[in-house]
Amino acid sequence: MITDERPIFMQIAERVENDIIDGALPEEGQVPSTNEFAAFYRINPATALKGVNLLVDDGILYKKRGIGMFVSSGARERLVSKRRDRFVHEYLHPLLAEAAKLGISPTQLGELLRDEASATASAATPTSASRKEQLS
Amino acid sequence: MTDTSAVVSVTALSKRFGSVTAVDSVDFEVRENTIYGLLGRNGAGKTTLMQLLTGQDFASSGSINVFGASPVENPDVLSQICFIKESQKYPDEFRAKHVFKSAPWFFTNWDAAFAEELIEEFNVPLNRPIKKLSRGQLSAVGVIVGLASRAPLTFFDEPYLGLDAVARQIFYDRLLADYSEHPRTVILSTHLIDEVSNLLEHVLVIDQGRIIIDEEADALRGSATTVAGTRAAVERFTAGRTLLHSESIGGLASVTIQGQLSAFERADAADSGLELLPVSLQQLIVRSTNTSTHDFQASA
Numbered sequence: 001m002i003t004d005e006r007p008i009f010m011q012i013a014e015r016v017e018n019d020i021i022d023g024a025l026p027e028e029g030q031v032p033s034t035n036e037f038a039a040f041y042r043i044n045p046a047t048a049l050k051g052v053n054l055l056v057d058d059g060i061l062y063k064k065r066g067i068g069m070f071v072s073s074g075a076r077e078r079l080v081s082k083r084r085d086r087f088v089h090e091y092l093h094p095l096l097a098e099a100a101k102l103g104i105s106p107t108q109l110g111e112l113l114r115d116e117a118s119a120t121a122s123a124a125t126p127t128s129a130s131r132k133e134q135l136s
Numbered sequence: 137m138t139d140t141s142a143v144v145s146v147t148a149l150s151k152r153f154g155s156v157t158a159v160d161s162v163d164f165e166v167r168e169n170t171i172y173g174l175l176g177r178n179g180a181g182k183t184t185l186m187q188l189l190t191g192q193d194f195a196s197s198g199s200i201n202v203f204g205a206s207p208v209e210n211p212d213v214l215s216q217i218c219f220i221k222e223s224q225k226y227p228d229e230f231r232a233k234h235v236f237k238s239a240p241w242f243f244t245n246w247d248a249a250f251a252e253e254l255i256e257e258f259n260v261p262l263n264r265p266i267k268k269l270s271r272g273q274l275s276a277v278g279v280i281v282g283l284a285s286r287a288p289l290t291f292f293d294e295p296y297l298g299l300d301a302v303a304r305q306i307f308y309d310r311l312l313a314d315y316s317e318h319p320r321t322v323i324l325s326t327h328l329i330d331e332v333s334n335l336l337e338h339v340l341v342i343d344q345g346r347i348i349i350d351e352e353a354d355a356l357r358g359s360a361t362t363v364a365g366t367r368a369a370v371e372r373f374t375a376g377r378t379l380l381h382s383e384s385i386g387g388l389a390s391v392t393i394q395g396q397l398s399a400f401e402r403a404d405a406a407d408s409g410l411e412l413l414p415v416s417l418q419q420l421i422v423r424s425t426n427t428s429t430h431d432f433q434a435s436a
Contacts, residue, residue, distance in 0.1 A: 002334055005414040007354040035316040042308065043334045044171055045316045047354055089399070097406055 001041060008043055012051030017079050020060065020071055027076060031061055031069040141168045143289055143321050144189060149198035150345075151184050158184040160345035161198065166289075167338070169319035171311075173353070175329055176342040177425055182325045183222075185342065186291050189323075190219045202289070218243060218287035220278045222294040226266045232277055233262040236284075243285035250314070251284035257306055271298030279307050283314055292324045304328070308335060329418035339417070343425045353417065360420050361397055364390040365410035373410055380423040392423055 002008055019025040032040070037048035052069060055061040060075045099109045144166035151159040158181045166172060176182050187193040188200060191207035191214055200206060207213045226235060236255070240246040255262065258276035261269070269277070275296050282292055296304050312335060315322065326332055339356060341349035349356070360380055363370055370389040378394040392415055397405070405412050415423070 003414060004357060004416040006358045008334060008357065009354055035313075038312055038316055039309070041334070042312065044337045044353070045312070046170070046337045047334075050354070089403075093403060094406060101409075 002043065008041075008047045009051035009054060012037060012041065012043070012048055013054045016052070016055055017060070020076055021079050021083065023076075025071050027071045027073050029071050030067075031071060033068060142166060143168050143203055145201040146189075147199045147201075149185075149188065149200060150196045151181075151188060151193065152196045157345050159188065159195075162342075162345070162347045164340060164347055164350050166321060166323065168321055170337045171315065171322045171324065171335055173329070173332060173336040173339045174323050174325040174342065175339060175421055180342045180425075181345040182342055183293055186219065186293055186323070186325065190214070190217055190291060192219070215242075215244065216288045217291070218282055218285040218289070219291045220282040220293065220295050222297060224274075224278055228267070230266045231263055232260050232266060232269065232273075235266070235277055235281065236262075239281055239285060243287055245286035245288075245318075247284050247286060251280055254280040254283060254310065257310075258303060272300065272303065273298075275299045276303060283307075283310055286314070286318050286320060289321045290323070292322070292326075294326060295324075296326075296328075304331065308332065311335065329421060330416055333417040341421055341424065348424060349421070356417055356420060358396060358414070360392055360394050360415040360423070362390055362392045362413040362415055363405065363410050364388070364413060365408065369408045369410055373405055373408060380420075381426070392419075 002011055016025065016031065020027075025031060031052070034045050034048040034052055037043070037052070038045035041048070052061065056063060056069070059072055060079065061069045062072050064070055096106070096109070099106075104112070142165040144164075146165070147163050148161050149159055149163075150157065150161050160181075162185070174182050174185070184193070188195055189202060189207065191202075191209065194208065203213050203216055205213050207217070232255075236248075236251055239251070240248070258273075258280060260273055260276050260280065264273075266274070266277075275298050279292075279295050279299070282290055282295060296307060299307070308331070311322070324332060324336070333353065336353040339349060339351055339353050340347055362381075363373055365373075365388070367384055367387050367389040370391050374391045374393050379391055380394055381392040383390050397412070402412060
């Protein structure tokens with residue numbers, strides 16, 4: 001769950017961000033307490049607090065005195081646009097580097113992407129019933 | 137050194153046994169309500185240091201301040217300290233129940249109900265003479281006393297010899313949960329660094345009597361990276377950096393370097409076909425305590 005690569009507080013902040021992006025933590029919904037994070041991830045509560053505070057400073061979470069932490073309105077959209085900026089750097093650059101290593105041209109890569117995307121899309125379309133038919 | 141939230145403050149502290157210097161002129165502070173890891177190899181000086189901090193031994197030189205005073209024969213200070221030792225001795229006729237019964241005499245914050253929960257969880261036979269307890273059961277008695285005493289300053293010196301993985305996990309979980317509800321300062325000395333690294337807020341590494349790392353645990357995470365790949369590429373990438381460790385086989389090399397890598401440097405490494413591997417706290421300490429041995433020998 002928690003890796004050695006980066007400070008734990010950053011990993012906690014990123015997990016909360018992921019939960020906001022995929023809707024597990026809705027806007028205006030309450031976020032688990034730092035003690036709950038600490039117990040769940042088996043980390044120091046001070047470290048969990050540091051991660052949560054990082055998101056408070058960014059305006060992603062806000063504090064309700066005496067009640068707890070909540071997800072700010074508009075947090076999801078802001079996180080998605082931030083992640084999109086990083087997407088090119090974190091996903092496309094390594095992809096292009098590996099493709100170049102294997103002699104796959106950008107044009108071929110584009111074709112591969114399109115084929116792969118339509119294959120995953122069609123695999124996801126059949127209902128569970130029709131998939132059962134295919135199997136039998 | 138005037139941090140008011142420091143519960144322990146040590147200046148130029150040394151302890152010599154004959155020609156051996158067990159603690160060699162160390163300076164550090166321990167912040168209030170923080171979990172510290174006191175880490176180091178066997179014979180590095182961990183236990184000696186804890187004995188000095190708890191007033192069980194006299195310093196050869198330097199000063200120790202615990203809760204604002206010297207701990208030696210100072211009941212005001214000692215009543216706030218709980219020291220769980222690897223080899224705690226109990227009176228011969230003691231059974232486990234006597235240990236828990238007498239604990240409130242020494243620890244004003246003793247929580248008997250919490251102790252009972254722990255006794256059940258660790259499965260400690262209350263009526264068996266202490267001498268007949270297994271190594272693991274004896275460790276469990278110490279761990280329970282350390283947790284349920286809720287002392288403002290608690291030392292655990294290798295508290296879990298003989299405790300199995302399940303019992304150790306109970307200890308970690310209970311420590312975290314109880315610390316969350318009743319914040320206090322905990323100093324945990326252990327060899328099982330990987331197991332506790334996520335629990336620690338601050339790390340002190342002692343090597344040959346000297347403190348070689350005094351740092352937030354999270355700052356240490358990601359503070360070193362192992363770079364692996366062809367020897368030429370590794371040498372080019374690591375040139376001018378602080379090397380903690382290096383090994384090579386044939387045309388391949390693996391080098392551990394100190395310092396954070398920027399996104400740009402990571403991309404550069406990927407472009408050069410290099411693999412970047414995270415270094416755990418345990419590996420980092422193994423590397424650090426190894427190199428300092430070499431430095432020490434080189435300078436001696």
